[in-house]
Amino acid sequence: MILDEKMEQLISSGKIDKILLYNEILTICYGTRDNKIYKLFDDLLLLFRDFLTFENNPQVHLKESFTNSYLLTVMFASNMHNGEVLEELSLLEDEFKSILTNSVLIAQLYTHFGRFCFDSNKEKKSLFYLKEALKLINESGDINKLPGRYTNLGYIYEQKGEYDKAERLYLKGLNFAKEVNFETSVMLCYAAIGRLNSARNNYSKSLLYFKESLKLFKEHYIALDKIAIILNIASVYTRLDENQKALQYYQEIDMDYVKKADIDMYYSIIFNLGKVYYNVGKIDKSKLNIEVALEYSTQIKNSQMVVGCLINLGNISRKMKNNKAAFEYYNRAMIDVKQRKDERQERLINQNYALLYMDTKDFGEAIIKFKKAELLAKKQHNDSQLITILENLANCYQKNKDYKEAFSHLKQMLKIKNRYDEMTKKKEKELQSNPLISSGKTFHYSFRETQSLISNEIALKIGHPIIGKSEKLKKVIQQAFLSAKSKDINVLLRGETGTGKELFAKLIHYSSERGQNPFIDINSATFTTSLAESTLFGHSKGAFTGASYEQKGLFLKANKGTLFLDEIAEMPIDIQAKILRVLETKRLSPIGSSKKYNVDFRLISATNQPLEELMKKKIFRFDLFNRINTIEIAIPPLRERKEDLPLLIDYYTKAIKTKLNMGKTKFTTSALQKLYDYDYPGNVRELINILEKVILFGDNHIIDRYDISFNRESDKKEISKVINLNIEENEVFLIKQALNKTGGIKSEAAKLLGISYYALKRRLDKYGMES
Numbered sequence: 001m002i003l004d005e006k007m008e009q010l011i012s013s014g015k016i017d018k019i020l021l022y023n024e025i026l027t028i029c030y031g032t033r034d035n036k037i038y039k040l041f042d043d044l045l046l047l048f049r050d051f052l053t054f055e056n057n058p059q060v061h062l063k064e065s066f067t068n069s070y071l072l073t074v075m076f077a078s079n080m081h082n083g084e085v086l087e088e089l090s091l092l093e094d095e096f097k098s099i100l101t102n103s104v105l106i107a108q109l110y111t112h113f114g115r116f117c118f119d120s121n122k123e124k125k126s127l128f129y130l131k132e133a134l135k136l137i138n139e140s141g142d143i144n145k146l147p148g149r150y151t152n153l154g155y156i157y158e159q160k161g162e163y164d165k166a167e168r169l170y171l172k173g174l175n176f177a178k179e180v181n182f183e184t185s186v187m188l189c190y191a192a193i194g195r196l197n198s199a200r201n202n203y204s205k206s207l208l209y210f211k212e213s214l215k216l217f218k219e220h221y222i223a224l225d226k227i228a229i230i231l232n233i234a235s236v237y238t239r240l241d242e243n244q245k246a247l248q249y250y251q252e253i254d255m256d257y258v259k260k261a262d263i264d265m266y267y268s269i270i271f272n273l274g275k276v277y278y279n280v281g282k283i284d285k286s287k288l289n290i291e292v293a294l295e296y297s298t299q300i301k302n303s304q305m306v307v308g309c310l311i312n313l314g315n316i317s318r319k320m321k322n323n324k325a326a327f328e329y330y331n332r333a334m335i336d337v338k339q340r341k342d343e344r345q346e347r348l349i350n351q352n353y354a355l356l357y358m359d360t361k362d363f364g365e366a367i368i369k370f371k372k373a374e375l376l377a378k379k380q381h382n383d384s385q386l387i388t389i390l391e392n393l394a395n396c397y398q399k400n401k402d403y404k405e406a407f408s409h410l411k412q413m414l415k416i417k418n419r420y421d422e423m424t425k426k427k428e429k430e431l432q433s434n435p436l437i438s439s440g441k442t443f444h445y446s447f448r449e450t451q452s453l454i455s456n457e458i459a460l461k462i463g464h465p466i467i468g469k470s471e472k473l474k475k476v477i478q479q480a481f482l483s484a485k486s487k488d489i490n491v492l493l494r495g496e497t498g499t500g501k502e503l504f505a506k507l508i509h510y511s512s513e514r515g516q517n518p519f520i521d522i523n524s525a526t527f528t529t530s531l532a533e534s535t536l537f538g539h540s541k542g543a544f545t546g547a548s549y550e551q552k553g554l555f556l557k558a559n560k561g562t563l564f565l566d567e568i569a570e571m572p573i574d575i576q577a578k579i580l581r582v583l584e585t586k587r588l589s590p591i592g593s594s595k596k597y598n599v600d601f602r603l604i605s606a607t608n609q610p611l612e613e614l615m616k617k618k619i620f621r622f623d624l625f626n627r628i629n630t631i632e633i634a635i636p637p638l639r640e641r642k643e644d645l646p647l648l649i650d651y652y653t654k655a656i657k658t659k660l661n662m663g664k665t666k667f668t669t670s671a672l673q674k675l676y677d678y679d680y681p682g683n684v685r686e687l688i689n690i691l692e693k694v695i696l697f698g699d700n701h702i703i704d705r706y707d708i709s710f711n712r713e714s715d716k717k718e719i720s721k722v723i724n725l726n727i728e729e730n731e732v733f734l735i736k737q738a739l740n741k742t743g744g745i746k747s748e749a750a751k752l753l754g755i756s757y758y759a760l761k762r763r764l765d766k767y768g769m770e771s
Contacts, residue, residue: 002028003025003028003029003032003034006021006024006025006028007025009021010022010025015047015050015051016051016062018047019044019047019048019051019062019065019066020061020062020065022040022041022043022044022047022065022069023065023066023068023069023072025040026040026041026044026069026072026073027072029072029076030072030075030076033076033080037072037073037076038073038076038077038085041069041070041073044066044069045092048066056098057098058099060101063099063100063101063102064101064102064105066096066099067099067100067101067102067105067106067109068105070089070092070096070100070109071105071108071109073089074086074089074109074112074113075108075112077089078112078115078116081263081264081300083116083119083120086112086113086116087116087120090113090116093109093113103136103137103139103140104136104137104140106136107132107133107134107136107137107140107149108133110129110130110132110133110136111129111130111133111149111152113129114126114127114128114129114130114133114152114153114156115152117129118156118159119302121303121340123156123160126156127153127156130149130152130153130156131153133149133152133153134149134150134152134153137149149173150169150170150172150173150176150185150189151169151170151173151188151189151191151192153169154166154167154168154169154170154173154192154196155192157169158192158195158196158199159304159344160342160343160344161343161344161347161376161379161380161382162380162381163196163199163200163380163381163382164381166192166196167193167196170189170192170193170196171189171193173185173188173189173192174186174189174190174193177189181454181455181456181459181465182455182456182457183216183455183456183457183458184457186216186455187213187216187217188213190209190210190212190213190216191209191210191213191228191229191232193209194206194207194208194209194210194213194229194232194236195210195232197209198232198235198236198239199382200382200383200384200385201239201384201385201388202384203236203239203240206232206236207233207236207237210229210232210233210236211233213229214226214229214230214233217229223257223261224258224261224262224265227253227258227265228265230249230250230252230253231249231250231253231265231268231269231272233249234246234247234249234250234272234276235272235275237249238272238275238276238279241279243276243279243280246276247276250269250272250273250276253269255269263296264300264302267292267293267296267297267305268293268305270289270292270293270296271289271290271293271305271308271309271312273289274286274287274288274289274290274293274312275290275312277289278312278315278316278319283316283319283320286312286316287313287316290309290312290313290316291309291313293305293309294306294309294310294313297309303336303340303342304342304345306333306336307333307336307337307342307345307349308345310329310330310332310333310336311329311330311333311345311348311349311352313325313329314326314327314328314329314330314333314352314356315352317329318355318356318359323356323359323360326356327356330349330352330353330356333345333349334346334349337349343376343379343380344376344380346376347372347373347376347377347380347382347385348373350369350370350372350373350376351369351370351373351385351388351389351392353369354366354367354369354370354373354392354396355392357369358392358395358396361399363396363397363399363400364400366392366396367393367396367397367400370389370392370393370396371393373385373389374386374389374390374393377389383416383419383420383423384420386416387413387416387417387420390409390410390412390413390416391409391410391413393405393409394406394407394409394410394413397409453466453468453469453473453474453477454466454477454507458507458510458511461506461510461515462503462506462507462510463503463506464503465651466500466503466504466507467644467647467648467651467652468641468644468647468648469643469644469647470641470643470644472636472640472641473636473641473644476504476633476634476635476636477507479631479633480504480507480508480511480633481507481511482631483508483631483633484507484508484509484511484512485512487512487513487514487602488602489602489630489631490583490602490603490604490605490627490628490629490630490631491505491508491602491603491604491605491629491630491631491632491633492604492605492606492607492628492629492631492632492633493505493604493605493606493607493633493635494606494607494608494632494633494634494635495606495608495634495635495636495637496608496637496681496683497608497682497683497685498638498680498682498683498684498685498686499635499636499637499638499683499684500635500683500684501566501606501608501635502521502564502566502606504633504635505519505521505562505564505566505604505606506519506564508562508604509561509562509564509602509604512562512602514560514561514562514601514602517559517560517561517562518557518558518559518560518561518562519558519561519562519564520554520557520558520561520562520563520564521563521564521566522535522536522554522563522564522565522566523566523567524565524566524567524568524569524570524571525566525567525570527570527571527572527575528572529572529574529575532571532572532575533575533578533591534551534553534591535553535554536553536554536555536575536578536579537553537555537578537588537589537590537591538550538551538552538553538554538555538556538590538591539551539553539590539591539592539593540590540591540592540593541592542592544591544592547591547592550590551590552590553588553590555582555588555599555601556588556590556597556599558599558601559599559600559601560600560601561601561602562601562602562603562604563601563602563603563604564604564605564606565603565604565605565606566605566606567606567607567608568605568606568607568628569607569608569609569611569614569619569620573618573619573620573621576620576621576624577621577624579624580621580623580624580627582599583603583624583627583628584627586598586599586600587599603628605628605629611625637680637683638680638683638684638687639679639680642676645675645676645687646672648684648687649667649672649675649687649691652687652688652691653665653667653691653695656688656691656692656695657695662695663701664701665695665701665702665703666701666702666703667702667703668702668703668704668705670704670705671703671704671705671707671708673705674705674708675687675690675708678710690708690710693709694707694708706742706745706747706748707747707748709748709751709752731763731767732767732769734753735749735753735760735763735764735767735769736769738750738752738753746760746761746764
């Protein structure tokens with residue numbers, strides 16, 4: 001219906017409106033997987049070309065609308081594996097180069113073109129597109145776009161067998177992700193490093209990375225990405241000959257969903273299951289699966305998969321002692337890889353040829369094939385495969401009674417193995433430190449090298465990063481993640497004003513299973529009894545004077561999510577009993593309604609007051625206290641985590657300067673010491689206010705200690721003594737007090753007096769105090 005309405009609007013619209021409308025229409029088609037998208041984009045092309053004859057430099061919003069329409073069509077063709085259409089679409093890039101100006105959208109286009117070129121065996125062009133996509137996104141600064149930009153490029157090198165290049169990109173991507181607290185990218189890099197280690201036969205390390213990646217997977221991520229990780233884990237268990245574990249992981253995959261969502265992945269799973277059946281001795285079932293996968297891969301012209309199927313059918317034939325059939329399968333595979341110049345698969349076929357010759361006791365031919373594989377493995381820097389090849393060569397030479405060569409190859413093998421084992425130990429350091437924190441079904445990466453311990457994704461959700469590295473802050477963040485494990489446990493946050501209680505409430509909510517549902521917050525200090533009841537429970541129309549409409553209460557708005565009651569100590573005492581009843585029964589009725597509603601929410605409360613004292617005074621209910629503090633988290637004041645001050649000052653100074661569009665600011669050592677020595681009764685909030693004032697009113701880009709003033713009560717008392725009611729005498733007295741207090745520094749004295757530096761200078765001249 002929506003599409004029909006938009007199509008009707010198209011008929012009566014002018015050219016500019018049509019260009020914008022086409023973008024909306026193509027978005028609908030993309031979402032509903034409607035093949036009309038191709039015809040509609042062709043119509044847009046005709047319209048846009050015609051428009052460009054009159055206006056060769058359209059406004060930015062029209063350029064971006066067209067670029068987005070182009071991207072949607074490319075993405076659709078890519079998802080539908082329509083290579084013919086993708087080929088045509090890629091040719092449009094040159095024609096519309098002056099229109100394609102949004103670097104983020106261009107990078108996304110290049111990513112799809114890069115994948116298409118790789119699938120079409122155009123490796124050089126593929127590498128060009130993916131390198132450009134990486135460069136464009138990094139230069140744009142929009143780090144949340146294309147989280148897999150490093151892994152996309154690394155994958156091409158991995159498939160070419162250039163494992164060292166792939167690894168460098170994966171590690172660079174991982175370091176970048178950790179520098180900018182980008183958890184999605186950490187997950188993708190872990191998966192890529194896991195896949196790379198699997199290709200290198202380092203299966204134990206591969207499993208570590210895949211499992212860490214799976215832990216970081218969140219419910220709202222693309223389901224196929226999770227299935228891909230599960231598929232990789234199952235494949236590794238297959239190679240480790242732990243086939244029952246492999247089958248357990250395969251059983252987690254919803255094959256009906258995969259068949260609808262990604263037919264290529266579906267047949268990839270069929271193929272991999274065939275390998276498991278082979279390992280457990282179900283040869284007929286294995287052969288059937290591989291033949292089905294071969295038929296599909298031949299049909300869609302997926303050469304890599306075709307060769308994989310042929311190699312496995314050759315292995316099945318070897319197992320069945322049908323050496324003639326095995327040679328035929330390997331020969332077919334070799335013809336294909338020679339044409340495509342795929343040296344990784346060529347090495348693999350040579351190894352299988354050699355094993356087949358070993359079966360037939362033809363060790364001379366086996367040596368020839370192993371030597372070819374050895375050269376390719378060295379070229380690819382694939383030490384794990386090289387170790388296996390050299391060991392087999394040593395065995396073949398020994399069988400041929402060439403003990404000198406056997407010993408030589410064995411010696412080479414041991415040297416490479418020692419080097420490889422040493423490198424593996426170094427590279428496992430990242431995972432041994434286990435920087436993941438659990439919050440129940442999901443895990444979160446603990447970013448230890450940057451200003452914040454939480455990911456960029458969570459920071460965006462809660463609206464702010466949590467800055468600091470102190471042990472006290474680490475403990476509180478860990479407690480928040482642990483609290484998130486159970487979606488039903490109520491949490492009480494204690495902390496002084498300005499410590500960030502609301503941030504931690506949001507951190508718990510968005511890290512839990514409830515994170516996709518509402519987070520409702522209210523300050524209890526704003527409540528009167530009648531307002532509190534109406535706000536929390538809602539009311540029906542006509543429930544009381546002025547209730548002219550039905551209002552949904554916060555309890556119902558927070559259903560399935562989290563309700564955050566800030567300053568709960570201020571909650572009226574008679575409302576506390578009603579809140580307690582809702583927490584106990586999980587049912588409520590709005591004011592003026594007889595209808596009962598079931599509610600399901602987590603309650604997070606916060607206070608800066610000693611509830612125990614309030615309970616003694618009968619201002620706060622003891623039974624409600626026991627309900628709201630199943631878990632209690634004390635957020636430390638800033639004065640107790642002073643080691644976080646440099647990070648906080650650096651972060652907020654940059655943020656304030658960016659907001660005000662100002663240049664760089666530097667603090668002198670004495671200024672930093674002054675900031676460090678202060679106790680911050682208003683905590684982080686007060687620090688931010690101090691920095692804003694200093695930066696906004698500072699005369700230059702270097703902040704000295706005299707530019708910084710605090711709202712100390714002691715300062716105010718000290719200069720509040722007056723001698724009599726004579727204005728001039730009191731003014732002289734106050735100026736002297738201020739100058740004494742600041743060690744004669746006039747700029748500091750002026751701030752203490754609440755006047756400008758120039759106003760102070762005029763008064764000093766007036767009273768002859770300049771000297």
